[in-house]
Amino acid sequence: LESNDHPKLGTYTNSMRPYDRGMVFEELSDLKQKRAFVESLEISSLAELLRYLSPEEQAIAISFIDQAILGKVLDEMPNDDLAEMLDVLQQDQAAALVNVMSKEEAQIVQDIMTYPAESAGRLMTNRHVWIYPDMTVHESIEKLREYAKVFDTIHYLYVVNEEHKILGAASFRDLLLADAADSIEKIMSKNPITVQSFVDQEEVARLIEQYDLIAMPVVNEANKLLGIITVDDVIDVLIQEATEDIERLSGSGKEITFKTKPVVAFAKRLPWLVLLLLIGLVSGTIISRFEETLATVVALAFFMPMIAGMTGNTGTQSLAVVVRGLTTNRIDKKTVSKLIIRESLVGVMIGVSCGILIAFIAFFWQGSITLGFIVGLSLLITLVFGTLAGTIIPLILHKFNVDPAIASGPLITTLNDILSLLIYFGIATSLIARFPL
Amino acid sequence: LESNDHPKLGTYTNSMRPYDRGMVFEELSDLKQKRAFVESLEISSLAELLRYLSPEEQAIAISFIDQAILGKVLDEMPNDDLAEMLDVLQQDQAAALVNVMSKEEAQIVQDIMTYPAESAGRLMTNRHVWIYPDMTVHESIEKLREYAKVFDTIHYLYVVNEEHKILGAASFRDLLLADAADSIEKIMSKNPITVQSFVDQEEVARLIEQYDLIAMPVVNEANKLLGIITVDDVIDVLIQEATEDIERLSGSGKEITFKTKPVVAFAKRLPWLVLLLLIGLVSGTIISRFEETLATVVALAFFMPMIAGMTGNTGTQSLAVVVRGLTTNRIDKKTVSKLIIRESLVGVMIGVSCGILIAFIAFFWQGSITLGFIVGLSLLITLVFGTLAGTIIPLILHKFNVDPAIASGPLITTLNDILSLLIYFGIATSLIARFPL
Numbered sequence: 001l002e003s004n005d006h007p008k009l010g011t012y013t014n015s016m017r018p019y020d021r022g023m024v025f026e027e028l029s030d031l032k033q034k035r036a037f038v039e040s041l042e043i044s045s046l047a048e049l050l051r052y053l054s055p056e057e058q059a060i061a062i063s064f065i066d067q068a069i070l071g072k073v074l075d076e077m078p079n080d081d082l083a084e085m086l087d088v089l090q091q092d093q094a095a096a097l098v099n100v101m102s103k104e105e106a107q108i109v110q111d112i113m114t115y116p117a118e119s120a121g122r123l124m125t126n127r128h129v130w131i132y133p134d135m136t137v138h139e140s141i142e143k144l145r146e147y148a149k150v151f152d153t154i155h156y157l158y159v160v161n162e163e164h165k166i167l168g169a170a171s172f173r174d175l176l177l178a179d180a181a182d183s184i185e186k187i188m189s190k191n192p193i194t195v196q197s198f199v200d201q202e203e204v205a206r207l208i209e210q211y212d213l214i215a216m217p218v219v220n221e222a223n224k225l226l227g228i229i230t231v232d233d234v235i236d237v238l239i240q241e242a243t244e245d246i247e248r249l250s251g252s253g254k255e256i257t258f259k260t261k262p263v264v265a266f267a268k269r270l271p272w273l274v275l276l277l278l279i280g281l282v283s284g285t286i287i288s289r290f291e292e293t294l295a296t297v298v299a300l301a302f303f304m305p306m307i308a309g310m311t312g313n314t315g316t317q318s319l320a321v322v323v324r325g326l327t328t329n330r331i332d333k334k335t336v337s338k339l340i341i342r343e344s345l346v347g348v349m350i351g352v353s354c355g356i357l358i359a360f361i362a363f364f365w366q367g368s369i370t371l372g373f374i375v376g377l378s379l380l381i382t383l384v385f386g387t388l389a390g391t392i393i394p395l396i397l398h399k400f401n402v403d404p405a406i407a408s409g410p411l412i413t414t415l416n417d418i419l420s421l422l423i424y425f426g427i428a429t430s431l432i433a434r435f436p437l
Numbered sequence: 438l439e440s441n442d443h444p445k446l447g448t449y450t451n452s453m454r455p456y457d458r459g460m461v462f463e464e465l466s467d468l469k470q471k472r473a474f475v476e477s478l479e480i481s482s483l484a485e486l487l488r489y490l491s492p493e494e495q496a497i498a499i500s501f502i503d504q505a506i507l508g509k510v511l512d513e514m515p516n517d518d519l520a521e522m523l524d525v526l527q528q529d530q531a532a533a534l535v536n537v538m539s540k541e542e543a544q545i546v547q548d549i550m551t552y553p554a555e556s557a558g559r560l561m562t563n564r565h566v567w568i569y570p571d572m573t574v575h576e577s578i579e580k581l582r583e584y585a586k587v588f589d590t591i592h593y594l595y596v597v598n599e600e601h602k603i604l605g606a607a608s609f610r611d612l613l614l615a616d617a618a619d620s621i622e623k624i625m626s627k628n629p630i631t632v633q634s635f636v637d638q639e640e641v642a643r644l645i646e647q648y649d650l651i652a653m654p655v656v657n658e659a660n661k662l663l664g665i666i667t668v669d670d671v672i673d674v675l676i677q678e679a680t681e682d683i684e685r686l687s688g689s690g691k692e693i694t695f696k697t698k699p700v701v702a703f704a705k706r707l708p709w710l711v712l713l714l715l716i717g718l719v720s721g722t723i724i725s726r727f728e729e730t731l732a733t734v735v736a737l738a739f740f741m742p743m744i745a746g747m748t749g750n751t752g753t754q755s756l757a758v759v760v761r762g763l764t765t766n767r768i769d770k771k772t773v774s775k776l777i778i779r780e781s782l783v784g785v786m787i788g789v790s791c792g793i794l795i796a797f798i799a800f801f802w803q804g805s806i807t808l809g810f811i812v813g814l815s816l817l818i819t820l821v822f823g824t825l826a827g828t829i830i831p832l833i834l835h836k837f838n839v840d841p842a843i844a845s846g847p848l849i850t851t852l853n854d855i856l857s858l859l860i861y862f863g864i865a866t867s868l869i870a871r872f873p874l
Contacts, residue, residue, distance in 0.1 A: 017630075019647040141613055148614050155592065155610075155651070172609035173592075176578055177585050193454075209676065210456040212669040214592070214651050231668050232649040235675065239646065242679030243761055249686055250757030250846065251750065258762045258772060262782040269754055269783065270790060276750055277791055280743030281798065287739050295735050302724050304738070305745050305854050306717030312749075313688065313713055313847040317706055320687030324680055325695045335695060345699040346706065353707060354714055361718065409687065409846065410750040417742050 010040040021045065022052025025061065038064035047076035055088045062097070071100035078125045079105070080233065083112040120204050121197035123237070124218040124227030130160045133167055133185035137178045140170065155214050158225055159188045166217055166225045168192060194219045197226055201237045202327055208234045245323050249316070251276075251410035272410065279414045283308075283421050290425040297437055299366050300428055303375045304421070306358070310379060311386035311420040312413035314350060318343055318390030319412050326398055336395060340388075347387030355380030370435045374428045381427075382420040389416055447477040458482065459489025462498065475501035484513035492525045499534070508537035515562045516542070517670065520549040557641050558634035560674070561655040561664030567597045570604055570622035574615045577607065592651050595662055596625045603654055603662045605629060631656045634663055638674045639764055645671045682760050686753070688713075688847035709847065716851045720745075720858050727862040734874055736803050737865055740812050741858070743795070747816060748823035748857040749850035751787060755780055755827030756849050763835055773832060777825075784824030792817030807872045811865045818864075819857040826853055 013021065021041075028034050038061055041049060046065060050058055050073070065073060074082060074097060086094040086109060098106045108126055115121025129147050131140045140157055157175070159168040168188035178187045194217045195204050208216055214231045247255075251272045256265050287294065287304075294300055322339070329335060359376025363369060390412050450458065465471050475498055478486060483502060487495055487510070502510060511519060511534060523531040523546065535543045545563055552558025566584050568577045577594055594612070596605040605625035615624045631654045632641050645653055651668045684692075688709045693702050724731065724741075731737055759776070766772060796813025800806060827849050 017648060019649075145614055148610070172613055173585070175613060176609055177582055209669075209672050211454060212456075214668060231651060231672075232646075235646050235668075235672065238672065238675050238679070242675070242682070245679070246682060246686060246757050246761050249683060250753045256758050258758075258766050258776055260779075262779050262786070265758075265779065266783045266786040269751070270787060272754075273747065273750060273787060273791060274794065277743065277747055277795060280746050283742040283746075284739035287742070288736070291735055294738055295732075298728055298732050298735075299725070301731055301738050301741070302721035304741065305720040305724070305858065306714065308742050309717050309720075309745075309749075309851055309854055310710065310714055312746075312850070313710060314706070316687045316846060317709075320683050321693050321695075321702075324683050329695050339695055342697075342699050342702065346703045349699070349703040350707060350710060354710060357711065358714060409753060413749070413850075414746055417746055421742065 009036065010042070013037060013040045014042050014045045018048040018052055021049055022057075025049060025053065026057050031060070034060060035064045039066075043069055043072050044076055046073045050077060050085065051081045055085070058085055059089070059093070067100070070097070071102065074101045075105045078127060079108050079112055080123055080125050083109050083122065087113065087117075115197055118201045119197065120195045120199045120201065120218050120229060121226070123201055123204065123229045123233045124197070125230070126227045128228045129157050130164075130225060131157050131170070131184055132161070133159050133183070133188065135184050136180065137175055137182045137184065137187065138180040140184055141175060141180075144175075155230075156228075158192075158217055158228070159184055160225050164225055165223045166192065166194060166219055169217070192217060194223070195229070196221065202241055204229055205234045205237045205241070209238075241327055245327065249320055249323060249409040276410050276414050279411075280417070283417050286418065286421045286425065290429060293425060293429045293432060297371070297428070297432060299368075299371060300374075300425075302366075303358075303362065304424070307375070307379055307382055307424050308417045308420045310354065311382040311416040314347070314383050315386040315390030315412045315416045316409050318346075318387050319394055319409060322391055322394045326394070331398065339395075340391060343387055343391040344384070347384040350387065351380040351383035354383060368437045370431060370437050374424075374431050378420070378424040378427050382416075382423050385419055385423070386416045389419065446473065447479075450474060450477045451479050451482045455485040455489055458486055459494075462486060462490065463494050468497070471497060472501045476503075480506055480509050481513055483510045487514060487522065488518045492522070495522055496526070496530070504537070507534075508539065511538045512542045515564055516545050516549055517560055517562050520546050520559065524550065524554075552634055555638045556634065557632045557636045557638065557655050557666060558663070560638055560641065560666045560670045561634070562667070563664045565665045566594050567601075567662060568594050568607070568621055570596050570598070570620070570625065572621050573617065574612055574619045574621065574624065575617040577621055578612060578617075581612075592667075593665075595629075595654055595665070596621055597662050601662055602660045603629065603631060603656055606654070629654060631660070632666070633658065639678055641666055642671045642674045642678070646675075678764055682764065686757055686760060686846040713847050713851050716848075717854070720854050723855065723858045723862065727866060730862060730866045730869060734808070734865070734869060736805075736808060737811075737862075739803075740795075740799065741861070744812070744816055744819055744861050745854045745857045747791065748819040748853040751784070751820050752823040752827030752849045752853045753846050755783075755824050756831055756846060759828055759831045763831070768835065776832075777828060780824055780828040781821070784821040787824065788817040788820035791820060805874045807868060807874050811861075811868050815857070815861040815864050819853075819860050822856055822860070823853045826856065 013024075016024065025034060025037055028037060038046070038049075046061075046069075049061060053061060062070070077085075082105075086097060089097070098109070101109070112122060112124075129144055131143060135143075144157060156169045156171050158166060159170060160166055168184075168190045169192040170184055170188045174187050174189070193207060193211055193213065195207060197218050197220060204216065207213070208229075208231060216229045218226045218229060220226055243255075256268055260268075321343075325339070355376040358379050359372045361372075362375040363372030366372075393412060393415075450461075453461065462471060462474055465474060475483070475486075483498075483506075486498060490498060499507070514522075519542075523534060526534070535546070538546070549559060549561075566581055568580060572580075581594060593606045593608050595603060596607060597603055605621075605627045606629040607621055607625045611624050611626070630644060630648055630650065632644060634655050634657060641653065644650070645666075645668060653666045655663045655666060657663055680692075693705055697705075758780075762776070792813040795816050796809045799812040800809030803809075830849060830852075
C-alpha cells in the first residue's frame, strides 16, 4: 500500500478471504490507503468487501468505487445483503445507488425491502437454482453448472412445478450419489421444511437449529418458492438476537461494541440512566413519606439496601429465564400459565427461606424480635412479588408486542426497589405502632 | 400408541424427522407409551432419537432399548453426541454402555473424552471421508458413495497426504462442477481454515461465523486431520454460549428453562440469593457505622436507594458490554487498555451529567445547597467507580480464567451498592461536619 504498486497489490488483495479483506480495510487508518485498497479490487472482490463492512465503512468504500463499475458491483452483491445496506443508508444515498443498478436487480431489492424488518423475506436470497421433477440428474447438474459462477453459496437445488410451487429439494450429495439418468422426482426429498416470507427471523433460526439444516426455502401463502435462507445468515441472526437479549437485560444501550466511540457509548447509555434516576427519586419520595418511622427506628435503614437489592436480584433472575425462554420456546397459554405457577412457587420458596434467615440475623444483630419479624416478613413478601414482577412484566410486553427493550433488567430492578420500599416501610410503620421496639 | 399396533406404529415413527421424533418422545406422558415408542424404532432411528433428547430422557430411552441391539445403536451415533451423552451419565452407567459398544467405537469415544470440555476436539466427528490429491474426481465420488450411508452430514471431502496431514478440501459443489477425469489436486481449495483440537468452542464458532463455513477440519499440532466440526454443532454452541452469558449477567442459575421443575429452579437460584443477602448485610453494617450522620440528616436516606441503584445500573451496563465483547472479540492488551480508557471516559461523562442533574433536584426538593452538593458529588464519584468496576472485574476474571459466572450482574450490583454507600456517607459525614444543613 505504501508503494502504491497497484498490479502487485491487486494480486494480493483480490486473493484474500472476504472476511479478512473486510478486516484489513477497516483497520487501514488513512483514507488514501483505503482508496488505493478499493481501487486494487476487482468487481467480485468489491461486492464481497461491501458485505463484510460496517455501515460507516460501507459508505467510505462506496465513495471510492469508480461510478462506471459501481452498478456492476451492486448487481453482484447477494440481494439480502444489498437490501440491508440500502436500509441503513440515508434515503438520497440509497436512491443514488439504486439508480446505477440494473433494473432487474433494483426491482428485486425493492421487493425485498417491502418485507417487514427481521422477517424471513428480508434474509432470503433469490440466487438459487430451481429444477423440475421430470429433469434428469444429468440435466440438473448441467443447469447448476450454468449458474454456478453467479451463485456461490448453494447446497441444494429446489424442485418446483410449472406454477413455481415447491415440491422438494435435491442436495448436492443426492446428485453425486445418484445415477446421471435418474429422474429428479425419484431422488429428491419430498415435503422440505419451508417458511413463509413474513415469519420472524427468530422462528427461522429455531427451525434451522432444530432440524440441523444448512438452507431453507422461503415460500408465499400459495407455497410458491420466493428464495432461500442460508445457515450463515441464521448464525448472524442468532448472534444478533442474543446480543439484543443481553442489551435488554442490562439496559446497556443498543449496539455498543468494543469499537464504539466514548461519546457515542455515552449518548446511548445516558437516556436509560436519566430515566432510572428519575424513577429512583420515587423511592426517595416513598422514604420521605415514612420519615417519622425512619427517624424513630434508624436501624430500619440498615436493611433497606439489602431488601431492595434482593428484590431486584430475584426479579432479574426471573426476567433472564423468561427472556431467554421466549427466544427458544413457542409461547402459548399453557406454557405461560405453567411458567407463572412455577415462578410463584419458586418465589414463595425463596421468600420463606431468605425471610427466615434474615429474621434471625436481624434479631441477633439488633436484639429486637419486632425488628427481626418486620425484616423477615418484608423480605418474604417482597421476594414473592419481585419474582412475579420479573416473570409477568416481560410476558405482558411480549403479548402486546411492545418493544421488549422496555422490560430491561434495570427497569425491573428499579420497579422492584420501589415496590420493596413500600412493603418494607408499610409493614414497619404498622407493626412499630403496635409493638414498639 | 393406544392400540399397541407395532407394525403400523413403526412405519410412522421411523419416518418422522429426527427432531420431531425427539419432541414426541419427550411429550409422551407415561412410560408404557415411551417403551412402545422405543420398541417400534429401527436401529438408525434409535441412534437419531438419542441425539435429540435431554440427558434425563436419554436415560429413559436407553433403558427400553433391547440389550441385543444397544451396542449397534451406540455405534451408529455420531461420536461427538455419544461422548456428550456419556459425559453426563453416571460413571457406572457410562461404563456399562461402553461395554456393549464395538471396541473401535469405544476407543474413538474415549479418545474424544480426553479433550477438555468445550474444546474443538469435543465437537468434532470422525465420520468424514478423506481423499488423496492424486485421486480423480470419479474415484473420489466412488469413495463417497461407499461411505455415504454411514456419514450423513458431510458437505466436503478433505484432501490429505500419506501422513494424513491436511492439504485441502473439495466441496460437493466442486465435485459436481468438475470433469470426472480431473485430479483432485486441480480442483481442491488449498489452505482450508483449520482449528486445533484444544481450541475453545467459542473460537470455533467465531471462525465459522466470520468465514461463513458449513464445516471445519480439526487438526493436531502436526496438522494431521483428526475430524470435522459441522455448522449445526456450532449453532448449538452459539445458543449455549449466549445462554451462559445471560445466566452470568442475571445470576439466574445454570440451565433453568421453561421445563425446569419448581424445586430444581429454587435450588439453583437460592445459593446466589443467600450469598447476595449476606453481602447485602455489609451495606447494613456500613450504614450502621454512619448511624449518627443519618440520625442528624434523615433526608440522606431519601437518596440512598437512588445512588445505590444508579451505581448498580451503570456497572451492569458496562458488564454487559464486556461480557458480550469477550465472546466476539480477540482479547489482547491493546483491546483491553482501549476499552478501559473508553469506559473511564464514559463513566466521567455519565457521572458529570447525572451528578449535576441530581444536585439541582436535591437542592430544589430539600432546599439545602449542602445536601445538593453531597448528593451530586457522591453520584458523580460512584458512577465513575461503578462503571469501572463493571468493566475491570470481568476482565480480571477472564484474564485469570476464573469461572466468569462469578462476575454476575447481581454480584457487581451488590458490590457497587456497598461502594456507593461508603462514598455517599463518607462525603456526607465530612461535609456536614463543616457545612451543617
